Amino acid sequence: MSELVALHTQALREPVATQYLRGLAKALAAARINKSFPDRRGLEGTLKALELESHLGLYDSIYVDSRAGLPNMASLTRVLSDRTVGRDALATMEDGATLEARRGEAEVFERLARKRRYFELLGKLELAPVDSHRVLLRRHEPEQSRASFRVELTKVVSSGCYVRVVIELVQAASIWAHKLVEVDAHGEVAAGTDALRGMVYRLANFDAETLFVRMHELEGVHVERVQRGIVGPVLWAIPTDDGLCRVLEPAADALGAAWHGYLTSTRVTAPQFVVAFASDTAAGDVPVEASNDPLVPLLGSQITETERARYGLLRQRHPFRVYKDRKFVVTDAVRPLVEQLCRSAGTKNLVYPLR
């Protein structure tokens, strides 16, 4: 039903794949995520496209990251490349009615009829990108030789989670020799330089605080806000006739330990999900520095005594505060373990039901 088929990759076959995808889609809808997270519609579109009801049996499995519990890059790429190839294929394929009429002739017509419907559906869906990067001009003040930008990056990070990073920064024109963002001749459209793109892409794996410091230290750059919205990890378990199908390599953190404890002490009779949605902000207007994330404390609370002084100096140089939060969407049976996790960490988190 579910096996590790490659590095951090597990293959889900039916009927588990459909239950998993539907559970995840419901969790996304229940989480009420805002714009600091990856676009919900794209993710929902991809989950729908991966469903058996969409590809109509053209594939026999989906690939899921065995740590993050989310569809992996291969799955995301599959639907994206199918949509691209499908656009061309639809132009040369016989129309739906003809293919339907020929279904009885041979297997290929029946398959083409299904493929056509799948390609048509993909054309209508918004799909999650593997990577998406854009730079928006917020404010242009030519008289001050200054411009404000918003940099947005969505990507699957190395942990397998799906992350959106939003950075709001101001760049002064006097040092545009090292510019990160270019404004067009009309001063209306901004484009990130490769240097900016590369830097943000590489740093997206790190927390908002690190990103803020690294960007802010660039000469002439003033960072106003760094926000990260993270979808995942997803802990899931689906009972089948052949046994329990579950996420195979969850993180060995407090949540992972609680989940393991639950699975080993309970007979799971219905699909169970714990879906985490973490947010991480570093900005000057954050009122109180705190972590309401039961899994990730503030950086300041983790560093050693020897490093504390240096860290203190660094923070004095950069005017920002950090706020971390995490909300969960859970099925009823596993709600107690998440609530216990939050109590133990001393955090008060939103826990939405998944039904």
Added chain:
Amino acid sequence: MTASGPKINLDALNKQVAYSGEGISVKSLEDDIHKERGTQNTKVEELKVLRERNVEVQKALADEVQKLRKFSDYLDGTATKGGFWAGFKEIVSYIPGFRNIAISSRSIEELLKQQYQISARRVKEAAEYVDTLKRSEQDLYKEIDRINGKIIEMAKNEATAVDYVLELKQLVDSIEAEKQAVEANSVAFRDLESKQDKARALLSQHSSNLQLYGAAEDRYASLKDNTRKLLETIRNLGQDIQQYTTAASIKLDMASAQIQAIGTAADASVVMLELKKSLDVMTESMNATTQFVSDTQVFFRRNLDGLIHELETFDETTTKLLDQNLAESRKIEEERIAAAIAKAQQHKATHGGTPAAAG
């Protein structure tokens, strides 16, 4: 009964001989064969387009594999005397979007992901050929069915023509024998002669039909052989592509997590060996796809060109045969007309008047 007497059965003259189909002539046979060839031509054209697309894909794949190989070789330290960093700028220039960009500018993880997506799309494009070929295969099966129907129809018509031609030949011979028994140029003789002319006219017409239906049966049989060859070519090609693309696709699916992991690691300038391993997996996948494209090139060269040549030869042969039939028919007709004119002239010379109308 007529003046020819009771000994001869003249039923054959009034017999309604029914051929199935729309009747046949040299022109209609030629037209039909050309029409039937239309399906083959369409499929051959599809294969030609596929061949052109195959060349494009091969070129792109060769380019991409070269980039990956270079990258992999440099990571291995085998491609540059100056070591890894000395060659790094050259390496990254092979990755899309990386040319002329300082090494620190772009994320290797991002570039590898882009390459991964390009490769995945390329394999899908190649896999799409399979359904195109399977659809063509089915169309050709139907075409063979239709040609078989034509062959059977032609064979039945030929058999009908043979029976009737033999019957008419027997009648002509019987009338000839009967003519010997009556006085030359008598009324009975002229009556027999008139019947014999009718029988000969029918004999001529149905002999021609016999020849045409026979030729048509052979031509349709040849057309079927060529259609079958085309079908087998398409089926084999489809099976090969399916094998290759499935293998390449599986390798890519399996490599995705590695590529992502090593991309991140490469950004941190560590775990170069892992990076190389992962690239090797991706290169294998690209190699499999390149191999298939390359093989299909050979396949096309060996089969498609041969088929087109055979089909063209077939067309030439058919046209030649039909032309020959046409020429022979004209010759017979001309001889008949010449004979009639000669007879008419002889009659005029003998009797000094206008020849009586026959029948």
